[in-house]
Amino acid sequence: xxxxxxxxxxxxxxxxxxxxxxxxxxxxxxxxxxxxxxxxxxxxxxxxxxxxxxxxxxxxxxxxxxxxxxxxxxxxxxxxxxxxxxxxxxxxxxxxxxxxxxxxxxxxxxxxxxxxxxxxxxxxxxxxxxxxxxxxxxxxxxxxxxxxxxxxxxxxxxxxxxxxxxxxxxxxxxxxxxxxxxxxxxxxxxxxxxxxxxxxxxxxxxxxxxxxxxxxxxxxxxxxxxxxxxxxx
Numbered sequence: 474x475x476x477x478x479x480x481x482x483x484x485x486x487x488x489x490x491x492x493x494x495x496x497x498x499x500x501x502x503x504x505x506x507x508x509x510x511x512x513x514x515x516x517x518x519x520x521x522x523x524x525x526x527x528x529x530x531x532x533x534x535x536x537x538x539x540x541x542x543x544x545x546x547x548x549x550x551x552x553x554x555x556x557x558x559x560x561x562x563x564x565x566x567x568x569x570x571x572x573x574x575x576x577x578x579x580x581x582x583x584x585x586x587x588x589x590x591x592x593x594x595x596x597x598x599x600x601x602x603x604x605x606x607x608x609x610x611x612x613x614x615x616x617x618x619x620x621x622x623x624x625x626x627x628x629x630x631x632x633x634x635x636x637x638x639x640x641x642x643x644x645x646x647x648x649x650x651x652x653x654x655x656x657x658x659x660x661x662x663x664x665x666x667x668x669x670x671x672x673x674x675x676x677x678x679x680x681x682x683x684x685x686x687x688x689x690x691x692x693x694x695x696x697x698x699x700x701x702x703x704x705x706x
Contacts, residue, residue: 475523478511482661488513510659570694576602576685577609579696583683584613586701589661594669594676597685602694603667606685607637610665627652633662640668649675 476488476496486503488496503513504522512526570576587593593610595603608620611631618631629637636657643649649672657664658677669676681700688695 474515475526476513476515478513480661565697565699567695567697570602570696571690572692573602573605576605576694576696577612580606580609581613583698583701584610584663587614587663589663591663591701592658592677592680593663593665593683594673594680595665595667595683595685596669598687601685601687603685606683606696607665607667610663611635614663628654628657630662636660636662636664638664638666640666640671643668643671646675 474490474492476490479487479489479495481487481500481503484500486498486500488498490496498520503520512523514521514523514526568579570579583593587610595606597603604620611618611620614635616631616635618635620631620637621629627639627642631637638652638654638657640649643652654672654675666672666676669682679700681698683699684695684697686695686697687693
């Protein structure tokens with residue numbers, strides 16, 4: 474019977490069968506070089522990776538994602554303030570920041586509420602403070618990596634725990650796919666995305682939205698967080 478690897482860590486792997494069944498097995502019982510999304514075949518207790526079927530299903534899923542991305546991007550890539558208010562989740566908090574340091578501290582507090590696999594989508598114009606927010610996330614996660622804008626590299630991987638995307642130059646599904654974005658979504662890393670306006674239709678369900686808005690005060694920012702309350706335990 475064929476199963477897809479639904480999740481995997483150092484000790485356990487959870488497999489999902491084509492018949493909707495789920496199976497938890499010891500990680501040591503799996504072949505080496507196996508990843509989430511791989512297809513395995515189990516016959517008479519023997520587990521083997523089906524590379525052909527894995528490749529076929531991933532290609533099929535990539536085609537589906539590409540159609541979805543391109544169809545939805547025929548619409549506007551930006552949503553207006555009224556739409557944002559209408560789409561705001563029940564878990565929403567607005568905070569005023571008076572400095573870049575305070576913006577970092579707000580992100581640092583948010584980081585303490587995150588879980589592996591969470592996706593944080595940052596929205597805001599140039600110079601709003603998105604990279605400062607990422608620095609705060611990294612600090613809140615206990616990472617010592619130096620955080621900088623990955624505009625030219627597009628993606629930075631901080632110790633495998635925080636993945637930092639800058640989608641400023643992404644304008645098509647092909648350019649998005651080439652960044653490895655969809656593969657990272659299958660990882661257990663926290664993902665933070667600058668310029669999420671450009672890939673809004675490709676964001677996963679349940680993402681955490683952070684809007685950073687400038688005000689008339691040069692150093693002041695209005696930060697709105699939707700999808701995760703800072704007051705959560």
